[in-house]
Amino acid sequence: MTSARVSQRIGSIAESATLAVDAKAKALKAAGRPVIGFGAGEPDFPTPQYIVDAAIEAARQPRFHRYSPAGGLPELKAAIAAKTKRDSGYEAEPSQVLVTNGGKQAVYNTFATLLDPGDEVLLPTPYWTTYPEAIRLAGGVPVEVFAGPEQGYLVTVDQLEAALTERTKILLFVSPSNPTGAVYSPEQVKEIGQWAASKGLWVVTDEIYEHLTYDGVPFTSIATAAPELGDKVVVLNGVAKTYAMTGWRVGWMIGPADVIKAATNLQSHATSNVANVSQMAALAAVSGPLDAVEEMKVAFDRRRKTMVGMLSAIEGVNCPTPKGAFYVYPDVRGILGREIAGIRPATSAELAALILDKVEVAIVPGEAFGPSGFVRLSYALGDDDLAEGVGRIQELLGTAK
């Protein structure tokens, strides 16, 4: 008999740092503290009304009160295939689509379906906090490939090549990126895709921020830019960020039919179909216009500029201007070790804790996404809160420029 209460596999998973920061900020707020949270990765806008109406209509129909196919409603799968052709230029049959409980389950399903124990995944770093955990849960090994602000947080083919081994199976590609907001140029996307194809790798591409790019920078799908990849591509996406639908929990994966069939088998035992009402809301979203995201983008763009300007004014902070998503990822290594309110934070985790403690502003330390020395702030919150929150950080840390 074993005395272990929690299995090693599950016991070794770290709590989602971004959700933890968000939860702490919300708890302090509920306790009456004037906390400003920059932790959450969700738009502060309501879901567009026509999408909500589609959900209400679906909830009235008894057929949506029942189980539906584990892989997704056929009409939604067809609409996702059509939307992917429209936005990514990538052609897929509805049978190549699996509708999941948010993009997160698509990430989990993909690694569980593709990885055997010991298989390696090239993971451009800083990475979204869920990826390494999903890779490890599948028995895989995340291989971090770090790109700092001096290279725009963009990995190069030379770096990927240096990290390649005989066990490498997958390259994970994310542009626009969470947490850095970095966006690869069409040429860079093509070069990386062609390199991956030449090595026989799979590419898993997370396109959830496809509609959030700024300064006229285009989104480029690696699946389309590098047709040499053939069918060794899995496209991950969802409605959360584009349509302000984080709480509805609809995402998807698109891949070769055999992989999708296997992933659907997995999902059929884990969660079955995504809630039908949410799927019908997602159907209205993906088959409708992109006006709402264009409106949100105007606000995000304004906030992005405010935030970069205010953070850059702090001595020791290097805040590159992100070209996509809704995060800034300043380099705070120039602050660490300096005395702030009687404390000398040695790591970005200590700095984030100090900022929460002294001025009640929640930010996510770089340790959640790779090495220490950086922090992530979401600018998907109201203009006034944003200015107030960054203003408090400025007061604590001091502006010099």
Ligand SMILES: Cc1ncc(COP(=O)(O)O)c(C=O)c1O
């Ligand atoms: C890069 C990236 N992929 C996927 C997701 C998953 O989003 P959801 O599970 O809410 O659909 C997120 C959410 O933060 C993300 O940042």
